[in-house]
Amino acid sequence: MSLPPLFHTTASLGALQPSPNVPSVTFRLYFPASFPTHITSIRVIGDFQPHTTPTASAWDPSSAPALFASVPQAEGTFWTLALNARLPAGFYEYQYVVTFDDGSAPRIVADPCARYAGRGANRSGFVIGGSTAAENEVTPLAARKPLGDLVVYELHALDFTDEFRGGRAPLDALRDKLDYLVDLGVNALLIMPWTAWKDALFDWGYQPFQYFAISYAYANDVNRPEEKISWLKRLISACHERGIHVIMDGVYNHCDESFPYKSFYLRPDDCPYTAQPFGGTFPGLQDLDFNNQCTQDFIRDVCLYWISQFKIDGIRFDNTVNFYVPGNPRGLPELLQSIEDYVTADGQQNFSMTLEHLDLDAANLVSTTAATSYWDNAIYGQAASALWSGTISPLYLAALNNTQYVSPGKTATLYLSNHDHSTIAWAAGAPTLSGGGAWFRTQPHVIALLTASGTPLIPAGQEWAEDYWIPEDDAGSGRRVRARPLRWAGTTDAFGKPLGQLYRKMLKLRAEHPALRGPGFYPPKWEGWMQQFDAQGFGVDVQRGLVVYHRYGNGDDGALERFYILLNFGVAAQTVQMQFAEDGEWEDVLADSTVKVAGNRLTVTVESNWGHIFFKKTA
Template identity: 25%
Template structure:
């Protein structure tokens, strides 16, 4: 069983007050009695590029009898007058594996390293006066599934680093956001990388702010009532990930990696039939929940780790993680946990929610339907059905008949994600192109996005925004190739100030506020007014959202016009009273004198109306 207290690198003082660093690493099957020798090479960060200063080498000992073949050494930081060695600061290190006097793996990082250097280096900090991070989030509670509004972002592209994200939290809160989904933040080798080829799983990338930066971000989010989930890449890794590189070069049976069962054939895959793999990623989840107060995980490419709902891979991992989370106060809701476990299993999202301990999932239904409608300029009932996941076979709760565990579940709903060109590009493109020759979307057509945004916030499921969507970001993304994830697309914050940006941000803020305050919009109730074919002929859909209590007088009536002309439709109002339009209040108040009374309403072009009872 993996014990995180005995692997990685830790600085500490001996009985005499002298600083030293303890190193430990598991290398199953790689033992001293087979002729292997292992050294750790260490250098002070300030000495890294100084001519004449070389790393110091220390041989490690194999722990004979350890179940996972642990190697370890404790290095005294004896001051060296010729270098910074022995002084406080950051120390960079790597491992070198030999057999006899011959190199087997000349350079590999620490698979349990808590900090990283640039490229393929791990690091550890020695600082006698550095206080431990002080958390202030004891009162934070993770939002319920039905109350979530998610914002997906790439930290570097969004605003430089973790501190840059903190600077924008009030802005995100105004959009109704209460969950941040961070694209992968673990250490990677390349300078520009989406993060989907991890190198150092336990190490938040130091270019984004490292360990302390991530803690500051999570604590700041919790202070504003926002949860934080990590995009977690557990089905494949970088070719230089230690448990791929070491066993590839040594020829020993690999305890963790195998052939990747997916579309990315250049990446080594993780093998969940192996106990070490299962324990490694469970220990990783525990670490981020405990050390960084992370609120859950968006599991990338689940088909690469899924072997059925009773399998040893994905299903086992989310179950163990759920059980562990029950002990953490911010997840408690009676006898269940509110930990967010979101699966990207696009081939079978319904089964994932029905049969595993996942409470949410990605699914491309609304994105695909919206883009097809935008491209071909039509409206069908399918768009309304996409706003009712239960109609499409999604469960509303997970129930385990054996354990009795029950919790609410729902899919994410989105029209944009990092995997696709921007939604605004579906309506038209400009002559301008980026360095990959991808065209930019025509932001002059921003108004055509508006009805889809209204649908996103007012339908069932969990709304998710992709960074910059709220002001009409218009990057393109190639369908394949390294240009997808090795090309930086910084958010165009200047768009926030122009006509298109102001209009879209204003709409997102209005809808975010309504989603937060109107219980009907975060309920499980939904009724599509399909019987009136006149609606579809006019490119209009209309539906009712019922409140959590199910009382009709607490409903929200939504009508959305996807056409370029104002449209008038008949809409049934469920109960008597005064009904007022909620977004702008400019529509005349509707007086209803009998239940289910039909009223003629006008819907602006490429827009919508939301009525609530006063």
């Protein structure tokens, strides 16, 4: 049977304080019908135990209180314990001790529906006291924008706050830089997975362990351990007050191999959430089994929990290739539709759902499901290749207009790099071992990204030429997952300051002109054999390293906006004769000057690794 939306939260699963005035906790577990666990007993151990009886010790199974099983119901069986003890305010950790009917050794298991992650490996947590839910109501956005109007800034909360947070929770410290992001021109944050991984060590978060909990490493404040969830809620409110959308990074194809639910089954292979692979698999990770309705309901409720309680504005879905099976509505399509149904019924608009679907059918999948966007590797691939080889491909221009392949109102998400790759500044300096010192080589790529048809994504620090390398393939060693702490002095040094100025100017231009956020693009297609400009002077000149294209559309006032864009990716200045649709004065945006077009032509000299954007509005 299908469970009602938000079942996993309305059923009070996990370990929760019953009310702010009751300093105790209720533990509750759920197991779906038709999948026998063979459990005979469940007890709970943790550092709360000394407060239960005078003789109890922390983490002592012999004095651990027991949960009691309900009479089996249509949806399954519940195990519950309302602890009869008053607990001092603070943060507590716990685990379950589970025994089975075959007499095998007890297992120590974390809580799959815990709302708090433990600091220790494979532990869960709960809080007594601290601020109340009523004190942490999330402020919604005044007006949520369509994804096509956003500039997304991707960050890892630990790396982003490494230099300045001290003992504060990273999610709290992150608020310190929100005004910087607004000044930059960003209006959306994509935070790498905050759902809990299995310990408090550094991680990227793509091996989820407890889906309803925030990572301990993200939420822990050494001076205020009882505050955890509140930091994320306050961060989202602070973002919304500044017009910044918050996008969650969700990992739903797979989980950590030690996913707690597995250990509650005598035979872990019988766990219905993970029994069989669904679609593709990812080596070293536990596939989730969307063949079973309980898994579909569980992941749906994970998404709805963060939407309903934290008022997030979108979700990026990681590794969707592996939980999409063509022709099968289960897995990804049903998940997207259930979210769309919920937010629509709730009166929400413009909730974004972006797929990391690195496959040729990505645009079609977005067009035929409730998804709104997909991660498009095209500009990243073209830029990385050009920076390494020193030569642009004819397909560079095509990469700037992939939004044309999705249905109206949907978009491609474009980037020069992201968390999965080395920084674009590293790629610029790699051929000469210059690192971020070759930042100027990224300039035409930045202009291209921010005038392309699609939603731009900027990984943290790219705007000041932050310089990190990671291997594209670490052969299973785990060496890709490494800390890359931001070095904030780069914002004002000789590399970062001029590059940051370019980003600010380009992002301001994009925000002010709907034509740069819309679909109008000429030439609409460009093939790999086309190595010279067309008869109108548009396209790619491979030999000279030049690209020319036209962006157009109506402004907010209904007037036609035209942008003619010339980019030089080469090492020498080039002189180009450009053709224009209209004579008269045009604004040379990057030069803060004007030019006069006569006879529909203009001869332009463009410096190396630079560009021109000519703008005119026609009533």
